[in-house]
Amino acid sequence: MTYKVGIVGTGAIGWRLIKEMDEHKDYEIAGFAKTSTGGRFKDLISKYPFYVSENINMKKYSFDDTFIRLNSRKADFDKYNPSGHLLDLLLKTDIIFDATPNKIGIQNKLLYEHKNLKQKREEIGLKPLKVIYQGGEKPEVAESSFIANPCYDKVSNETLNQRVVSCNTTGMGRVLYSLLENKKLPEIDRAYNTLVRRSIDPSSKKGSFIDAFKAEANSHHGHDLNTIYPNLKIGTTAFAVPMSHFHGHSLTILFKNNIESEDVEDLLKKDSRIAVINPTDLFSGDLFEISRQFWNQDSYVVAAQVKKMSDFDDSLEILLAVPQESIVIPENIDCANALLTNKSKKQSMDTTNDLLKIPEIKQQLEHELTP
Ligand code: NAD
Numbered sequence: 022m023t024y025k026v027g028i029v030g031t032g033a034i035g036w037r038l039i040k041e042m043d044e045h046k047d048y049e050i051a052g053f054a055k056t057s058t059g060g061r062f063k064d065l066i067s068k069y070p071f072y073v074s075e076n077i078n079m080k081k082y083s084f085d086d087t088f089i090r091l092n093s094r095k096a097d098f099d100k101y102n103p104s105g106h107l108l109d110l111l112l113k114t115d116i117i118f119d120a121t122p123n124k125i126g127i128q129n130k131l132l133y134e135h136k137n138l139k140q141k142r143e144e145i146g147l148k149p150l151k152v153i154y155q156g157g158e159k160p161e162v163a164e165s166s167f168i169a170n171p172c173y174d175k176v177s178n179e180t181l182n183q184r185v186v187s188c189n190t191t192g193m194g195r196v197l198y199s200l201l202e203n204k205k206l207p208e209i210d211r212a213y214n215t216l217v218r219r220s221i222d223p224s225s226k227k228g229s230f231i232d233a234f235k236a237e238a239n240s241h242h243g244h245d246l247n248t249i250y251p252n253l254k255i256g257t258t259a260f261a262v263p264m265s266h267f268h269g270h271s272l273t274i275l276f277k278n279n280i281e282s283e284d285v286e287d288l289l290k291k292d293s294r295i296a297v298i299n300p301t302d303l304f305s306g307d308l309f310e311i312s313r314q315f316w317n318q319d320s321y322v323v324a325a326q327v328k329k330m331s332d333f334d335d336s337l338e339i340l341l342a343v344p345q346e347s348i349v350i351p352e353n354i355d356c357a358n359a360l361l362t363n364k365s366k367k368q369s370m371d372t373t374n375d376l377l378k379i380p381e382i383k384q385q386l387e388h389e390l391t392p
Pocket of ligand 1: 029057125155187345
């Protein structure tokens with residue numbers, strides 16, 4: 022059986038989802054919805070049905086008992102012969118990936134969960150719509166937040182929606198999963214993380230600063246991680262700096278007993294989506310160049326370097342490099358599998374890893390960036 026996918030918003034995350042879901046044998050693209058003709062629009066309309074979306078102003082909407090469509094459509098879309106409005110797409114798809122900018126997903130939720138949509142879907146024999154939101158939305162947008170390893174088994178075919186956490190939370194969450202799950206390691210007492218974030222994505226026109234940093238103490242990332250690991254004591258500080266590829270992290274973990282960095286390295290190496298590296302200096306330019314050389318820039322894995330902190334026998338520092346635009350793609354695919362299919366966690370993660378060539382990427386990064 023193949024499941025039909027709709028993608029709403031085709032920026033940094035959305036177009037990657039279209040590309041990979043199109044390659045996936047269990048899914049087919051029902052269409053995409055967009056508010057503008059920017060970005061990859063021309064390429065996408067040559068391949069997939071296109072539906073018009075708009076920023077929702079509920080006053081403009083005229084839902085009635087028969088699920089009336091929006092009465093305003095942007096004229097500049099007409100020449101592209103759209104297949105309909107976002108509402109039409111919602112009647113042709115099993116699952117929606119909402120990859121719109123922060124705070125738009127929560128507005129679109131009004132459409133996805135509208136009673137008339139539910140009724141109309143029932144009339145034409147469709148199951149309730151499943152929706153995956155992205156990490157820019159507040160956790161309350163969905164039933165729960167998602168990272169594949171800790172969350173897959175908590176999601177079932179009865180679950181209606183999930184929120185795949187942001188790139189940074191995914192990076193930290195993958196690493197902490199191994200440490201929290203392994204009973205042979207000492208327990209974590211607490212963790213602190215300082216993040217250095219890219220100020221914009223390479224494709225963004227929004228503008229950045231060129232000689233400044235922006236800092237946020239007690240940033241949302243630690244709180245976001247607690248949506249996955251509620252009992253973990255963690256604090257985070259986030260800096261944004263003028264760069265566009267990768268986020269860097271310095272994650273300091275204090276354990277309740279002494280810890281050996283080799284034990285943690287060995288453990289992290291077993292995780293299929295973590296590349297354990299040990300360069301003299303962790304330079305994001307190296308990761309970028311290797312990614313560009315071998316697999317077209319998207320590397321999906323978090324790169325981790327584990328270091329003992331001088332005389333602190335109970336603490337480790339783990340440096341992380343997070344490829345911000347691609348790290349959440351495997352989690353989105355696993356999330357769709359968890360919501361729709363009967364695949365086990367292992368089956369899902371293995372097939373997603375194979376689809377995205379993650380084993381080769383991990384192996385290449387570890388090979389190139391370890392002495
Ligand atoms: P983006 O700005 O690159 O793209 C957003 C897309 O949504 C654009 O195509 C825009 O035209 C479209 N859009 C805007 N309003 C819309 C509407 N009402 N209906 C349909 N389409 C609409 O954004 P992004 O970076 O891809 O981020 C999307 C989500 O993913 C956000 O929640 C973000 O926090 C999250 N996220 C982003 C990154 C990243 O590095 N960019 C990483 C992880 C998670």
